[in-house]
Amino acid sequence: MSNTVSPMLKIDNLHVRVAGREILKGISLEVNAGEVHAIMGPNGAGKSTLGNVLAGREGYEVTQGSVEYEGRNLLDLEPEERAAAGVFLAFQYPVEIPGVNNTYFLRAALNAQRKHRGEPELDSMQFLKRVREKLAVLHLKDELLHRAVNEGFSGGEKKRNEIFQMALLEPKLAVLDETDSGLDIDALKMVADGVNALRAPERAFVVITHYQRLLDYVVPDFVHVLADGRIVESGDKTLAHKLEEHGYAWIAERKLAGAA
Amino acid sequence: MASALLEALLDRQALAHAARPREPEWLAAARRVAAESLAREGLPGPRSESWKYTNLRALEQRTPVVGDAGALSRSIDSAIFSLPGFQGSRLVFVNGQWRKDLSHFVAEAGISISTLAAADPEQLEPWRVVLAQQHTDSAAAFARLNTALATDGAILRVEANAHVATPVHLVFIGAATERDIAWHLRALVELGAGASLRMIEHHVGIDANGVSQIGNLFANYALGRGAQLDLVQIQNGAAGATLIRRSECALAADATLTTHTLEIGAQLTRHDFDVDLAGDGARFVSRGVFALRGRQHADTHLDVRHAARNTISDVLWRGVADERARGVFHGAITVAAGADGADANLSNKNLLLSPNAEIDTQPVLEIYADEVKAAHGATVGQLDEQAMFYLRTRGLPPEAARHLLIGAFCATALSHVEPTELREHLAAMLDSRLPRTEAS
Numbered sequence: 001m002s003n004t005v006s007p008m009l010k011i012d013n014l015h016v017r018v019a020g021r022e023i024l025k026g027i028s029l030e031v032n033a034g035e036v037h038a039i040m041g042p043n044g045a046g047k048s049t050l051g052n053v054l055a056g057r058e059g060y061e062v063t064q065g066s067v068e069y070e071g072r073n074l075l076d077l078e079p080e081e082r083a084a085a086g087v088f089l090a091f092q093y094p095v096e097i098p099g100v101n102n103t104y105f106l107r108a109a110l111n112a113q114r115k116h117r118g119e120p121e122l123d124s125m126q127f128l129k130r131v132r133e134k135l136a137v138l139h140l141k142d143e144l145l146h147r148a149v150n151e152g153f154s155g156g157e158k159k160r161n162e163i164f165q166m167a168l169l170e171p172k173l174a175v176l177d178e179t180d181s182g183l184d185i186d187a188l189k190m191v192a193d194g195v196n197a198l199r200a201p202e203r204a205f206v207v208i209t210h211y212q213r214l215l216d217y218v219v220p221d222f223v224h225v226l227a228d229g230r231i232v233e234s235g236d237k238t239l240a241h242k243l244e245e246h247g248y249a250w251i252a253e254r255k256l257a258g259a260a
Numbered sequence: 261m262a263s264a265l266l267e268a269l270l271d272r273q274a275l276a277h278a279a280r281p282r283e284p285e286w287l288a289a290a291r292r293v294a295a296e297s298l299a300r301e302g303l304p305g306p307r308s309e310s311w312k313y314t315n316l317r318a319l320e321q322r323t324p325v326v327g328d329a330g331a332l333s334r335s336i337d338s339a340i341f342s343l344p345g346f347q348g349s350r351l352v353f354v355n356g357q358w359r360k361d362l363s364h365f366v367a368e369a370g371i372s373i374s375t376l377a378a379a380d381p382e383q384l385e386p387w388r389v390v391l392a393q394q395h396t397d398s399a400a401a402f403a404r405l406n407t408a409l410a411t412d413g414a415i416l417r418v419e420a421n422a423h424v425a426t427p428v429h430l431v432f433i434g435a436a437t438e439r440d441i442a443w444h445l446r447a448l449v450e451l452g453a454g455a456s457l458r459m460i461e462h463h464v465g466i467d468a469n470g471v472s473q474i475g476n477l478f479a480n481y482a483l484g485r486g487a488q489l490d491l492v493q494i495q496n497g498a499a500g501a502t503l504i505r506r507s508e509c510a511l512a513a514d515a516t517l518t519t520h521t522l523e524i525g526a527q528l529t530r531h532d533f534d535v536d537l538a539g540d541g542a543r544f545v546s547r548g549v550f551a552l553r554g555r556q557h558a559d560t561h562l563d564v565r566h567a568a569r570n571t572i573s574d575v576l577w578r579g580v581a582d583e584r585a586r587g588v589f590h591g592a593i594t595v596a597a598g599a600d601g602a603d604a605n606l607s608n609k610n611l612l613l614s615p616n617a618e619i620d621t622q623p624v625l626e627i628y629a630d631e632v633k634a635a636h637g638a639t640v641g642q643l644d645e646q647a648m649f650y651l652r653t654r655g656l657p658p659e660a661a662r663h664l665l666i667g668a669f670c671a672t673a674l675s676h677v678e679p680t681e682l683r684e685h686l687a688a689m690l691d692s693r694l695p696r697t698e699a700s
Contacts, residue, residue, distance in 0.1 A: 079649060080658070097647050097651070098668065105651075
C-alpha cells in the first residue's frame with residue numbers, strides 16, 4: 001500500500017478582496033513537490049494577486065477559502081515566516097533598495113531564515129562558497145553582488161537577481177510573478193536556465209505569466225488559465241500552445257459555450 | 261525679553277570673570293557691547309523666524325552658574341572620547357574648562373595650537389575682526405553671549421602651504437555637576453594659503469543622568485587661497501545637555517571646506533553653520549545626518565553664501581526622528597549678484613519613524629546672479645512599505661528590515677568620511693542610535 005502524499009500547496013476556494021474589490025473569486029489549486037504549474041491569463045485576471053497573497057503582502061483580504069502549505073495554514077504566517085518555511089516570491093517589479101549591499105542583504109536574509117529554522121548561521125566564508133556555487137550554476141557574473149540591491153539594475157538584471165536570490169535561498173515553493181515580462185530572448189533563456197537548474201523532486205514552482213513564450217523553455221507539468229478571478233481551464237503543456245494560437249478570447253468563448 | 265536665564269548668565273560675577281587683566285582693551289570693549297545688546301534685546305522668542313521651530317522658553321526659567329568650579333578635578337575616562345587609529349593633537353575641555361592632563365600636543369612644523377586663555381594679545385590681534393564682531397541680528401543671541409563671556413577655547417593656525425599630517429581633535433565633554441551650569445568656548449581656526457588640515461570637533465557626554473548644562477561653542481574658520489579643511493563634527497553630547505553651536509566659515513579663492521556632521525546626542529541642540537564662499541572657485545561640501553529619539557530636539561541652520569564666481573556648494577543631509585523627537589533642518593543658499601558660474605546643490609531627506617516625531621525642513625534658495633546652476637530638494641517621509649515587504653519576503657523579520665533600511669538611508673551621508681577607521685566608528689555610533697532589532 002502506498003502512502004497518500006498530501007500536496008505541498010493546497011488552495012481551496014480562495015476569495016480575495018483588494019481595496020474593497022473582489023479580485024480572486026474562488027480559486028482551487030493543488031501543487032505537489034516536484035511539479036511546475038503555469039498560471040496564465042489576461043491582464044487583470046488576478047495573477048499577481050495570487051502571488052502576493054501567497055507571499056503575504058498587506059492589503060489583501062481573504063474573504064473565503066483557505067491556503068494550506070505543508071499542512072499548515074499559510075495565511076496565518078507573516079511574510080518572513082513563510083520565507084523561512086520555504087516560500088519564495090520572485091517579484092514582477094523587484095524593489096530597489098539604495099545603500100543596501102546585495103551580498104550583505106542576502107547573507108542577512110539567509111541567516112534570518114536559518115535562525116528561524118533552528119539551523120546554524122553561515123559565516124562569511126561559508127556564505128561566499130555558497131554564492132560562488134550558485135553563480136556557477138546560473139552562469140552569472142559576480143558583479144551584481146557588489147552593488148546595492150537592484151539599484152540602477154536594468155529590467156533583465158533585476159529579474160536575474162530574483163532568480164539568483166531564489167537559487168541562494170533554496171525555497172521549496174517558488175512563485176515566479178511574470179518573471180519573463182520585459183525580457184529579451186537572451187535574458188529570458190537565462191531566467192529559464194536558472195529555473196530549470198533548480199527543478200528538483202522536492203521543489204515546486206508556480207510560474208505566473210501572460211505569455212506562452214517562457215513555457216517553451218520552462219516546460220510545465222500543468223497549465224491553468226486564470227480569468228476574472230477564477231481558474232477556467234486546466235490542462236497539460238499543450239493548453240499553453242492552444243492559448244498562444246487562439247488568444248484569451250478563445251477561453252471566454254469556451255466559457256460562454258459551457259455556460260449555455 | 262527679560263528672562264531668569266539671561267539674568268543668571270549676565271550677572272556681575274560672570275562679567276567680571278570674563279574681563280581678563282591681560283586682555284586687550286578692544287576685546288574688553290567688545291564684550292561690554294555684546295553683553296549690553298544681549299541684555300537689551302534678549303533671547304529670540306517664538307516670533308523670530310530663525311527660531312520658530314526651536315522654542316527657548318523652557319530654557320528661560322533656568323538659572324545656571326557660569327563655569328564649573330569642579331571641572332579640573334572631575335575624573336574622566338579617556339575611552340569616552342578616543343577615536344580608533346587616531347594619532348594627533350587633542351584639546352579636551354570638560355564643562356567648558358580646558359584640561360591639560362587630558363590634552364596632548366603633537367609637535368609638527370607648520371601648525372600652532374594653543375588655548376585662547378593662554379594666548380598673548382599679539383596672538384589675538386589677527387582675530388580682532390572676528391572677536392570684536394558684533395552680531396546685529398538679535399537671532400544671534402548666543403553669539404553675543406559667546407562674545408561677551410567666552411574666555412577660553414582653541415586657537416589653531418596652519419602656515420601657508422603646510423600640509424599638516426596629524427589631525428586635531430577638539431573634545432568638549434559634558435560631565436554631571438552639582439548644579440546647573442553654562443559654559444562658553446571659542447574656537448579660532450586659520451589655514452594659510454595652500455595649507456591643509458583635518459580636524460574633528462567632538463561633543464561627548466558622561467553621567468547621562470546628572471548633566472544639566474548649556475554649552476555654547478562659537479567657531480570661526482578662515483581658509484586662505486587654495487586651503488583645504490576636512491572637518492568632522494561628532495555631536496554625541498550628554499543626554500540632558502543643551503548645546504548651542506555656531507560655525508562661521510570664510511573661504512578665499514579655490515579653498516575647499518569639507519564637513520561631515522553626525523548629530524545624535526544632547527537634549528536640545530542648535531547649530532548655526534554659516535559659510536561664506538568669498539573667493540572665486542571656493543568650494544563647500546557638507547554631509548550630515550541627525551538621528552533623534554526620546555524627546556531630543558536638534559536644529560541645524562545651514563547658511564551658504566556664494567559671493568564669488570564659480571563657487572560650488574554641495575549639501576547632502578539625512579534626518580531620522582523616532583518617538584517624540586523633533587528635527588529641524590534649514591538649508592539656505594544665497595547666490596549674490598555677480599557670483600556667476602555658481603553651482604549649488606542641496607538635498608535633505610528625512611524619515612519619520614513614529615507618528616509623534618516631527619521633522620521640519622526648509623530649503624531656501626535666493627539667486628541674484630545670472631549664470632547659475634542650482635538644485636535643491638527636501639523631503640520628509642516614512643519607511644518605504646514596498647521595500648519592507650520585499651525584505652520580509654526574503655526572510656528578514658520586520659525589526660531587522662527596518663534597521664537595515666534606516667541604516668542604509670543614513671549611511672549615504674557618511675560614506676566618504678576619511679580615514680576608514682573613523683568612518684566605521686561614526687557608522688557604529690550612528691547604528692547604535694537607530695531602532696534596534698530585538699535580541700540580536
